[in-house]
Amino acid sequence: MSQQKAVWLKAKQGSFEVGPAPIPKPGEGEVLIKVHSTALNPVDWKIQAWGFLIDNYPAILGGDAAGIVEEVGPGVVNLKKGDRVLTNGVKGNEHATFQQYTLGYADVTAKIPENLSFDQAATIPLGMATAATGFFNADAPSSSVGLFPAWEDGGRGKYAGEPIVVIGGASSVGQYVIQLAKLAGFGPIITTASLRNTESLKGLGATHVLDRNLSKDALIAEVAKIASAPVKVVWDTVSEAETQNVGYAIVASGGTLVIVLNDAVQNKTADKRIVQTLGNTNIPQNRKVGASLYSKLPALLEGGTIKPNPVEVLPNGLEGIIAGLNKLKQGVSYVKLVAHPQDTA
Ligand SMILES: NC(=O)c1ccc[n+]([C@@H]2O[C@H](COP(=O)([O-])OP(=O)(O)OC[C@H]3O[C@@H](n4cnc5c(N)ncnc54)[C@H](OP(=O)(O)O)[C@@H]3O)[C@@H](O)[C@H]2O)c1
Numbered sequence: 436m437s438q439q440k441a442v443w444l445k446a447k448q449g450s451f452e453v454g455p456a457p458i459p460k461p462g463e464g465e466v467l468i469k470v471h472s473t474a475l476n477p478v479d480w481k482i483q484a485w486g487f488l489i490d491n492y493p494a495i496l497g498g499d500a501a502g503i504v505e506e507v508g509p510g511v512v513n514l515k516k517g518d519r520v521l522t523n524g525v526k527g528n529e530h531a532t533f534q535q536y537t538l539g540y541a542d543v544t545a546k547i548p549e550n551l552s553f554d555q556a557a558t559i560p561l562g563m564a565t566a567a568t569g570f571f572n573a574d575a576p577s578s579s580v581g582l583f584p585a586w587e588d589g590g591r592g593k594y595a596g597e598p599i600v601v602i603g604g605a606s607s608v609g610q611y612v613i614q615l616a617k618l619a620g621f622g623p624i625i626t627t628a629s630l631r632n633t634e635s636l637k638g639l640g641a642t643h644v645l646d647r648n649l650s651k652d653a654l655i656a657e658v659a660k661i662a663s664a665p666v667k668v669v670w671d672t673v674s675e676a677e678t679q680n681v682g683y684a685i686v687a688s689g690g691t692l693v694i695v696l697n698d699a700v701q702n703k704t705a706d707k708r709i710v711q712t713l714g715n716t717n718i719p720q721n722r723k724v725g726a727s728l729y730s731k732l733p734a735l736l737e738g739g740t741i742k743p744n745p746v747e748v749l750p751n752g753l754e755g756i757i758a759g760l761n762k763l764k765q766g767v768s769y770v771k772l773v774a775h776p777q778d779t780a
Pocket residue numbers: 476477478561562565602603604605606607608609627628629630632647672673678695696711712713714715767768769770
C-alpha cells in the first residue's frame with residue numbers, strides 16, 4: 436500500500452479537502468505512525484484564515500498524533516513496530532498529522548502508557564510542547580523562561596514558594612502549564628477561567644481560580660492578596676492584547692511574561708522580560724529539551740502526574756476535521772477536539 440488519505444489545504448487561504456497522499460517512508464531516526472487519533476489546535480484554522488506560517492501549498496496541517504508504529508527507520512533504537520506512540524507533528528506534509536500515516540522523529544516520540552487511550556494521548560504533544568519549552572529551555576532565551584526542567588532529576592519542587600499566574604488555565608496549553616507549574620513546585624498557582632471550570636483546574640494543581648471576567652484592576656488586586664512573594668512568572672495562554680497587558684502589569688520587576696501570540700504589550704519597561712513560545716518539540720532550538728521531556732513522558736503519564744486534556748471526538752474521520760476547525764474557531768471550553776483518520780470513508 437503506497438497511498439493514504441489526508442486533509443489538504445489546497446492553497447494559501449484556500450479550502451480544505453480530503454484527498455489522496457503518498458504514505459511517507461521513514462528516514463534515519465524516524466518512525467512511520469498509523470494515526471489513530473489527531474487533535475485540532477487553533478493554529479490549524481489560523482493558518483487557513485490568515486495565510487501565515489506555511490509557504491508551500493498544497494499543505495497538510497495538524498500537530499498532534501497518537502497511533503501505532505508501522506515501520507522503523509534506520510538507527511531507531513527506542514521504538515519498534517507495534518508500539519503505541521504519541522508525537523508532535525510538523526505542519527507541512529510528511530510530519531503533519533491530519534492524515535492516516537505520519538512520520539515521527541523517534542527521539543521526540545514517546546510510548547503511550549496503558550492507562551491512556553489514543554484520543555487522550557493525542558491531546559498532549561502540541562499543548563505540552565508549548566508549556567514545557569516555554570518554561571524550561573535555557574537554550575532559547577527569546578521563547579522560554581529558561582527554568583530548570585521539572586521532570587529532570589532535581590527539578591521536582593525546585594521552585595517551591597514561588598507564586599505563578601496562569602491566564603487562561605482552561606485552555607489546552609493552560610492545563611499543561613498548570614500541571615508543570617505544580618511539578619516544578621510553584622505555589623500559589625493562580626489562574627483565570629470561567630468559574631464553571633474551577634474544580635477541574637484545582638484537580639490539575641491550581642490553588643486559586645479567578646473569574647476571567649474580572650477587570651484589570653480587580654485581577655491585579657486579587658493576585659496581590661493571594662501572592663505573598665513577587666510574581667516572577669506570568670503565563671498568558673490567551674494572549675489577546677488585553678490579557679497580555681494585564682499579565683505584564685502583574686509580573687514583578689525582574690520577572691517574565693510568557694505569551695503565545697505576537698507581542699501586544701504597551702508601555703514596556705526594561706525590568707520585565709517577555710518571551711513568546713515556539714510550541715514544537717521538533718524544531719532545532721527545542722529538540723534537546725524536547726527529547727529530555729519525551730524520555731520522561733511515559734512515566735509522568737502513567738503515574739497521573741500529567742493528565743491529558745478532556746476529549747471531544749469528532750465524527751466522520753478526516754472529513755470531521757474540516758467542520759471541527761470551524762467549531763474550534765468559534766471557541767471551545769476545557770476540551771480538545773480529536774479526530775480519527777482511520778474512520779475516513
Ligand atoms: N506560539 C505557540 O507556541 C502556541 C502554541 C500553542 C497554542 N498557541 C496559541 O495559544 C492559544 C491557546 O491555544 P489552546 O489550544 O490552548 O486554546 P484552547 O484550548 O482552544 O482555548 C480555549 C480556552 O481558552 C480560555 N479563554 C479564552 N479567553 C480567555 C480569557 N480572556 N481569559 C481566560 N481564559 C480564556 C477558555 O477558558 P474558559 O473555558 O475557562 O472560559 C477556553 O477553555 C491560541 O491562541 C493558540 O493559537 C500558541
